[in-house]
Structure formats: structure tokens, C-alpha cells
Amino acid sequence: MKNLSRLFFVAVLIASFSTSNAQDKNNPWAITVGANAVDFYPVGEDAPQGDYFDEYFNVEDHWNVFPSLSTISVSRYLSDGFTFTATGSLNKIDRFGSNTDAFGVETTNKVDDYTYFGLDGRVSYSLMEVINSKVIDPYVGIGGGYTWLDDSGAGTLNGTLGFKFWISEQLGVDVNSTYKHAFENSTKKHFQHSVGLTFKFGGTDTDGDGVYDQNDACPEEAGLEIFNGCPDSDNDGIQDSKDDCPNTAGLAEFNGCPDSDGDGVVDKDDKCPTVAGLKTLAGCPDADGDGVADKDDNCANEAGPAANNGCPWPDTDGDGILDKDDKCPSEAGTAANNGCPEVKPTEEVMKTLNNYARTILFQSGKASFQKSTDQVLQAMTAILKEYPKADFSIEGHTDSQGSSSSNQALSERRANAVRDYLIANGIAADRLTAAGFGESTPIANNKTAAGRKENRRVEVKLKN
Structure with missing residues (x-):
């Protein structure tokens, strides 16, 4: 009956502990229930006790294990990793160190079953953030309490080392070892080991x-x-x-x-929310790409300016200059000459024309073009069409490899091949002449590969 009264007293004290702040960010409180073991041996005393940490894990000979529920703790988080914990524990002591007989044989020092009660409080610090873990929660603690051994008791100064393994945010396993330094001989200093389940709770939602x-x-x-x-x-x-x-x-x-139509314009800002369109036209489509939304375009499938309601201005001579801006609307010309044809190309134009001509590539030893040359010839044709009043001479040149006569003939055939292409693509035949100069007018050293490459060329000259 006396022991039950003590246990009730311990439970009341534990339940009464309270501090401010939270157990962690979400759970102000925690309860741990489990079992404990008491060991009086490795505490730095003479027999029947032993040196500090000697046979620390000698469970069979030195640990007093209470196998059922024998420990209960209530904790509340303080701040910055600190937690206050109040613990009550119960045990039965039947082992108190060891004895050594005259033959040096060490045996467990058996004692009568003493009833053990402990009431302790500690402040512990979590190292969980230090090791950067979300599962393993090691901690150290310091505190004090009072321990009863049968009818006698003594205050203790306690140091704890332990860790918690969190199975979930609210549930974990707590394992710890506490050294209790007693201040009276009636209760010897000792170690108490505990293991239990911890339940966190108490957040407000x-x-x-x-x-x-x-x-x-x-x-x-x-x-x-x-x-x-x-x-x-x-x-x-x-x-x-x-x-x-x-x-x-x-x-x-x-x-x-x-954005119902997926055109990148949200429905609330889309003037055509059910038809994909352009951001620049507030989400409305522009089928002919003239910058006029189809709903406002009188020629929705034919590009034209907004000033003409999306319909194109006429360009009678097809020179890209609209009739309204073309001073020669029935004769193709250039923009630089306000739609009228240029009479003669400038030096800059001739330089451009010859830059193209020098990149014409022929099959080796032949007057037939390589496939990649077609774009070059098209560009030359477009330039010549800008100057319908001007006449040009196409000149062919070779390097010095091979005989002079064969090089002369090859240069003539190549010059005529270029002339034939230009005529076939819309340049009047009477505007073009062709001539070959063989190897007679080199522009680079024929003794090097690079020089010979430069000498194999076509040039275009403006005729007076």
C-alpha cells in the first residue's frame, strides 16, 4: 500500500509539470512509456561496485531489469532545441555489483528485492539539426531528482545521453542512459537505462x-x-x-x-477566347499574317495593310513597290529608285555581284555546276534583273595546271555555262556576252593550292 502511494505521488507530480513553448514546431507535448534497467556497478566505487564504465553492458550480471511497463515521461519543448522532461520510474533491485571469492572467482552480488522508485527532471538539448537528420534525434541532458530505495531516499544529480528514432512525425522510439549521482549513502550512485515509445501531440489546428x-x-x-x-x-x-x-x-x-484556346492569352483578356490567335492581336487569329485580325480583315486569306482593311495594294510591275508608291508602276524597278529601274549598277553592286561569281563551283575539269552553286546563280540573276538597261560580260579564268589550250577552252565553256543559266532564268541574251581567258590573267600565285583556287574563277564586268 505504501509503494502504491509513492507511485501515485510520482504520477501526480509528472502530470503537474508544465512550461511554455512547444515540443517542436507542431507538437507541444510528448509522452514516453517503456521499461528501465538499473545498474549499480560501473560507478567508480570499491567492491561490490566497480570502476567507471567497467562492464557497462554486462546485462546478465549487473543490470536490474524490470520487464514490464516501468517508466513514464512527460516532456515539453522549451526553445531552440531544448526540452524539459519529467520522468517517473519503478524497478526491483536484486543485484548490486559483484563479489570475488578467495579463488578470484567473480560472482553477482545478490540482494533482497529492494523496491526502486525514481522521480527526475531534466533539460535536454537535441542534436538533430546538428547532424542534419529528420529521423535520428540524439540528445544530451542534465537535471536532478529523487530516488527511493525501499524506505530510504536521496537526491541525485543526473546526466543523460540518448537518442530518439522517429518512425513518424508523432511516434518514435527513445533509448537513453542516465548517470545518477546520489548525495546520501542510503541510495548509491548508479546508472539507469531506459527504452520506450514516444508520442508527440498537442498542436492547435x-x-x-x-x-x-x-x-x-x-x-x-x-x-x-x-x-x-x-x-x-x-x-x-x-x-x-x-x-x-x-x-x-x-x-x-x-x-x-x-486560356481555353491555348494561344497564350488568358480568357479574360482574349477577344477571341474560343479560337487560338496572337498575343499582338488580343488572342484573335490572323490567317494571312498581315497584322490585321481576321475579324477585321476584308481579305482574311490575302495579306494586306490595315490602312486598306487587310487587303493588298496592287503592284502592277511586280517589283515589290506598291503602285501607290511606284513612280514607274508599269516597269519593274528598285526601291532605291522609287520603283523605277536603275540604269547602271553601282560599284558596290558590282562588288557584290563578283563576290557571288567567285563562289561558283564547277565539276572538276568540266563546265557543269556543282549542286550548291544554284543558290549563287539565283542571287546573281536577281541582281541583273534590277538593271534591265545594263549589259554585262561574263569572263572565265583557270589556274595554270594542264595545257594552256585546254585551260583556254575550259574557261570559255564555263563562262558560256554561266551566261546560258542567266538567259534561261530571264536575263535577255542580248545583254550578256561570254569570254574565256584561260590561265592568262591570274590574281594569285599558281604555285600554291590556295592561289590556284583563287585563279579558278568567274568574273562579271559591266559593259559601257
Whole structure:
């Protein structure tokens, strides 16, 4: 009956402990229930006790193990990793160190079954953040308490080393070892080892959304954990406070607003919300690409300026200069000459023309073109068409390899091949002449490969 009274007293004291702050960010309180073992041996005393930490894990000979529920703790978080814990424990002591007989044989020192009660408090510091773990939670602690051994008792100064293994946010396993230094001989200093299950609890969640108030940016409005407790009414993955269209599911790139036709213009700003269009035209399409929205375009399938309601201005001579701006509307010309034809090309134009001509490539030893030369000849043709009043001479040249007569003939054939292409592509035959100069007028050293490459060329000359 006396022991039951002591146990009841311990339980009342444990239940009465209270501090401010939280167990962690979400759980102010924790309860641990488990079993404990008491060891009087490795405490630095003479026999029947032994040196500090001697045979520290000698469970069979020295540990007094109470196999059933024998330890209960209540904890509350203080701040910055510190926690206060109150613990009550019960045990039966039938081993107290060891004896050595005259033959040097060491045996366990058996004692009568003493009843052991402990009431302790400690402040511990978690090293969980130090080791950067979310599962293993090592800690150290210091505190004190009072321990009863049968009818006698003594105050103790305690030091604890332990760790918790968190199975979930609320449930973990707590393993620790505490050294208790007694201040009276009636209760010897000793180690107490404990293992138990820890349950964290106590967070406040006003809106019931599973996010505790201290972490809930919207504590009175049910929301989602990924948004710190704030709601997402349309379930589009964007919380309402950042959603420009909170009641209509939309896209993050548009701050939660929808774009039904997928044209990159949100529906609320789209003048054609059901038909994909262009951002520059407020979401409306432009089939002919003239910059006039189809709904405003009188020629929706034919490009034209907005000034003419999307219909094209006429260009009678096809020179790219509209008749309204063309001073020679019936005769193809150039923009630089206001739509009228240029009489003669400038030096700059002739330089450009010859830059093209020198890149004409022929099959080796032949007057037939390589495939890649077609684009070059097309560019030359376009330039000559800009000057319908001008006449040109096409001149062919070779390097010095081979006989002079064969080089002369090859240069003539190549010059005529270029002339024939230009005539076939719209240049009047009477505007063009062709001549070959063989190897007679080199522009580089024929003794090097690079020089010979430069000498194999076609040139275009403006005729007076």
C-alpha cells in the first residue's frame, strides 16, 4: 500500500509539470512509456561496485531489469532545441555489483528485492539539426531528482545521453542512459537505462486542415499543407491569395487564370477566347499574317495593310513597290529608285555581284555546276534583273595546271555555262556576252593550292 502511494505521488507530480513553448514546431507535448534497467556497478566505487564504465553492458550480471511497463515521461519543448522532461520510474533491485571469492572467482552480488522508485527532471538539448537528420534525434541532458530505495531516499544529480528514432512525425522510439549521482549513502550512485515509445501531440489546428496554427498562414480558413494551410478553391495548384482567377481553374504561368484556346492569352483578356490567335492581336487569329485580325480583315486569306482593311495594294510591275508608291508602276524597278529601274549598277553592286561569281563551283575539269552553286546563280540573276538597261560580260579564268589550250577552252565553256543559266532564268541574251581567258590573267600565285583556287574563277564586268 505504501509503494502504491509513492507511485501515485510520482504520477501526480509528472502530470503537474508544465512550461511554455512547444515540443517542436507542431507538437507541444510528448509522452514516453517503456521499461528501465538499473545498474549499480560501473560507478567508480570499491567492491561490490566497480570502476567507471567497467562492464557497462554486462546485462546478465549487473543490470536490474524490470520487464514490464516501468517508466513514464512527460516532456515539453522549451526553445531552440531544448526540452524539459519529467520522468517517473519503478524497478526491483536484486543485484548490486559483484563479489570475488578467495579463488578470484567473480560472482553477482545478490540482494533482497529492494523496491526502486525514481522521480527526475531534466533539460535536454537535441542534436538533430546538428547532424542534419529528420529521423535520428540524439540528445544530451542534465537535471536532478529523487530516488527511493525501499524506505530510504536521496537526491541525485543526473546526466543523460540518448537518442530518439522517429518512425513518424508523432511516434518514435527513445533509448537513453542516465548517470545518477546520489548525495546520501542510503541510495548509491548508479546508472539507469531506459527504452520506450514516444508520442508527440498537442498542436492547435483551428480550421482543421491538418496544418497547425503556428505554421498556418490562413489559420481560420481550411487549406492545403503545400500552401501553408491556405486554400486553393479551384484546385488548380495555385493558392487563392496568388490566383487572379481563384474560382476558375487555370495555369500557373497566367497566375491561375484559364486560356481555353491555348494561344497564350488568358480568357479574360482574349477577344477571341474560343479560337487560338496572337498575343499582338488580343488572342484573335490572323490567317494571312498581315497584322490585321481576321475579324477585321476584308481579305482574311490575302495579306494586306490595315490602312486598306487587310487587303493588298496592287503592284502592277511586280517589283515589290506598291503602285501607290511606284513612280514607274508599269516597269519593274528598285526601291532605291522609287520603283523605277536603275540604269547602271553601282560599284558596290558590282562588288557584290563578283563576290557571288567567285563562289561558283564547277565539276572538276568540266563546265557543269556543282549542286550548291544554284543558290549563287539565283542571287546573281536577281541582281541583273534590277538593271534591265545594263549589259554585262561574263569572263572565265583557270589556274595554270594542264595545257594552256585546254585551260583556254575550259574557261570559255564555263563562262558560256554561266551566261546560258542567266538567259534561261530571264536575263535577255542580248545583254550578256561570254569570254574565256584561260590561265592568262591570274590574281594569285599558281604555285600554291590556295592561289590556284583563287585563279579558278568567274568574273562579271559591266559593259559601257
